[in-house]
Amino acid sequence: MPDLGAQSKTTGKVTVLNPACSSSPVERAPLTPRTFSSLDGKTVFLVDIGWGGPKAGYDVLDIMQGWFARNIPSAKTVLVSKKGPFAQDDPDLWKRIKAEGDACIIGISC
Amino acid sequence: MSRYAKTLEQMGIPTAPCTAINVSEYVRGWNMLYESGMPLRYTTFPLPIAGTTREVHEGYVNGNDPLTGRPIMHQIVDALTRPLTREEQSTESAKGVLEPRLLPPATEEDLQELFRAKDWTDYLPVVLPTEERVAAMLKGTSHKPFEVVKTLAWPGGGRRLTVEKVAVSAVMAGAKPEYFPTILAMATMAPFGNSTTSMANMIIVNGPVRKEIGMNSGIGAMGPHNRANATIGRTFTLLSKSAGNLHAGVTTFGSLGSNLQYNNCCFAENEEALPAGWDPLSVQSGYKREDSVVTVATGWIYHSCVGELVTTYPPQLLIRDYMRSLTGMGSAALLCADPLVAGILCDQGFASKGQLAEWLSRNVRVPAGQYWGNGITITGVANLAAQGIEPFATWQKMPPDALIEPFNTPANINTVVVGGQTNTIWFITDFMVRKGVSIDSWR
Numbered sequence: 001m002p003d004l005g006a007q008s009k010t011t012g013k014v015t016v017l018n019p020a021c022s023s024s025p026v027e028r029a030p031l032t033p034r035t036f037s038s039l040d041g042k043t044v045f046l047v048d049i050g051w052g053g054p055k056a057g058y059d060v061l062d063i064m065q066g067w068f069a070r071n072i073p074s075a076k077t078v079l080v081s082k083k084g085p086f087a088q089d090d091p092d093l094w095k096r097i098k099a100e101g102d103a104c105i106i107g108i109s110c
Numbered sequence: 111m112s113r114y115a116k117t118l119e120q121m122g123i124p125t126a127p128c129t130a131i132n133v134s135e136y137v138r139g140w141n142m143l144y145e146s147g148m149p150l151r152y153t154t155f156p157l158p159i160a161g162t163t164r165e166v167h168e169g170y171v172n173g174n175d176p177l178t179g180r181p182i183m184h185q186i187v188d189a190l191t192r193p194l195t196r197e198e199q200s201t202e203s204a205k206g207v208l209e210p211r212l213l214p215p216a217t218e219e220d221l222q223e224l225f226r227a228k229d230w231t232d233y234l235p236v237v238l239p240t241e242e243r244v245a246a247m248l249k250g251t252s253h254k255p256f257e258v259v260k261t262l263a264w265p266g267g268g269r270r271l272t273v274e275k276v277a278v279s280a281v282m283a284g285a286k287p288e289y290f291p292t293i294l295a296m297a298t299m300a301p302f303g304n305s306t307t308s309m310a311n312m313i314i315v316n317g318p319v320r321k322e323i324g325m326n327s328g329i330g331a332m333g334p335h336n337r338a339n340a341t342i343g344r345t346f347t348l349l350s351k352s353a354g355n356l357h358a359g360v361t362t363f364g365s366l367g368s369n370l371q372y373n374n375c376c377f378a379e380n381e382e383a384l385p386a387g388w389d390p391l392s393v394q395s396g397y398k399r400e401d402s403v404v405t406v407a408t409g410w411i412y413h414s415c416v417g418e419l420v421t422t423y424p425p426q427l428l429i430r431d432y433m434r435s436l437t438g439m440g441s442a443a444l445l446c447a448d449p450l451v452a453g454i455l456c457d458q459g460f461a462s463k464g465q466l467a468e469w470l471s472r473n474v475r476v477p478a479g480q481y482w483g484n485g486i487t488i489t490g491v492a493n494l495a496a497q498g499i500e501p502f503a504t505w506q507k508m509p510p511d512a513l514i515e516p517f518n519t520p521a522n523i524n525t526v527v528v529g530g531q532t533n534t535i536w537f538i539t540d541f542m543v544r545k546g547v548s549i550d551s552w553r
Binding site: 001002004005007008011012013014015016017018019020021022023024025026027028029030031032033034036037038039044047049050051052053054056057059060063064067071072081082083084085086089090094097098101102103104105106107108109110 | 111113114115116117118119120121122123124125126127128129130132133137143144145146147148149150151153155157159160161164167168170171172183186187190191192193194198199200201202203204205206207208209210211212213214215216217218221225228230237238239240241242243244246262266267268269270271274275278279282306348352353354355485488489490491492493494496497
């Protein structure tokens with residue numbers, strides 16, 4: 001293996017290559033404007049992504065649904081599970097939420 | 111989950127994503143910068159979410175966000191209704207991190223400290239990658255230094271892993287230039303396994319390259335007794351940490367971590383000691399015996415049989431017994447068997463590795479309750495069961511004490527013959543073998 005080289009012998013310092021790679025952030029995207037100041041009369045989807053199985057995040061969202069019933073009773077809540085494993089997209093569900101909903105709570109990732 | 115929330119936001123649906131506290135820093139920082147690009151309004155929950163009671167969940171919902179201290183439900187309503195800030199409306203992208211090819215000159219001691227401070231090492235001393243050393247490593251391949259081996263998709267940032275970057279990590283690990291084609295082939299499978307479940311990798315080399323570079327497939331092949339085994343495996347981790355930017359608590363979240371990640375259990379198969387009719391792992395993967403191939407496997411569990419075989423209990427029965435303690439996730443198992451064990455299995459009537467896999471697939475049975483009692487199984491396949499997908503739907507309907515055969519895909523039950531024939535020892539693991547990669551194409 002080559003030694004540390006002539007530079008080290010003359011200056012006591014070494015130049016080495018950088019093991020890290022340059023990175024490029026993704027394009028910045030804004031949030032959608034909030035057009036209502038309360039959830040009164042709105043339809044809120046509660047979506048379980050399935051992390052931890054069908055009874056983990058779903059149970060938390062089910063309790064949230066009860067909270068809405070007690071605290072914002074005019075809000076309609078729809079509790080659903082996303083299809084497939086947690087990392088599998090579910091475009092049909094997003095279309096349904098767009099068609100039928102006003103807002104969405106989604107979780108819970110770990 | 112951020113991509114689902116981003117999709118909904120871009121469809122005009124205000125969305126409140128919820129995450130557990132372990133990844134809260136990641137989703138607001140790294141994930142926002144390199145994956146979603148959107149300043150999503152996250153709410154954070156304590157852990158655990160899975161495997162706990164409804165009373166605990168009620169406490170979370172009625173409690174406070176552990177990061178902000180605000181009531182969780184008020185924060186969620188706020189996330190859906192509060193007008194956007196200027197920052198949240200911004201479309202101005204952040205600038206990328208430009209890493210210079212060379213680091214500023216420094217003393218050897220300061221550079222070792224810098225590499226540790228940057229978390230580019232495994233905290234054992236590294237060989238400093240001087241231009242001369244990297245140039246020497248690059249002579250191990252005909253490929254050009256700036257050729258892109260792979261763009262690292264995880265954890266984002268579009269990191270282009272070039273031949274030269276791989277050479278830098280190979281030098282740091284103490285590898286020789288003749289190992290470099292194997293290392294480049296292995297690098298196409300980078301980075302290492304990354305999960306809160308503390309997974310690990312195993313690296314298996316087949317073909318003529320084993321002898322060419324002096325890899326160990328005999329006595330102590332899976333231990334710290336051979337330079338090629340040690341440094342090829344170590345390179346995988348150094349590469350994942352430095353070029354791949356995987357750092358504990360920032361972009362990797364293995365709760366316990368895995369000691370196997372020091373060199374990723376890198377070894378060569380003892381092809382010369384395979385019983386007649388048993389093919390090397392690479393041949394099972396579709397290559398020819400004269401091809402040199404590296405295979406990366408991913409898993410968690412690593413059991414030793416501990417003692418030698420006894421004549422009253424054939425090895426397949428003990429292997430079956432041990433496999434009952436594996437999760438069966440993906441039907442994955444990898445048997446690492448000393449040639450003496452392979453020979454006895456052959457004498458037992460298993461004329462090929464495939465026949466052994468078929469037998470184990472039919473004979474490893476576990477109670478359904480045990481199968482569904484593991485969180486990785488729940489996360490991985492319980493939702494499939496709920497959607498009626500077989501065999502999971504049937505398994506989930508069975509009583510807890512009913513027996514199922516979780517290793518239902520024999521192709522995912524693999525065997526590697528390794529070791530020096532000093533005892534009838536084997537390890538059973540749950541490592542899932544991925545497709546082998548040609549080393550010859552990286553010469």
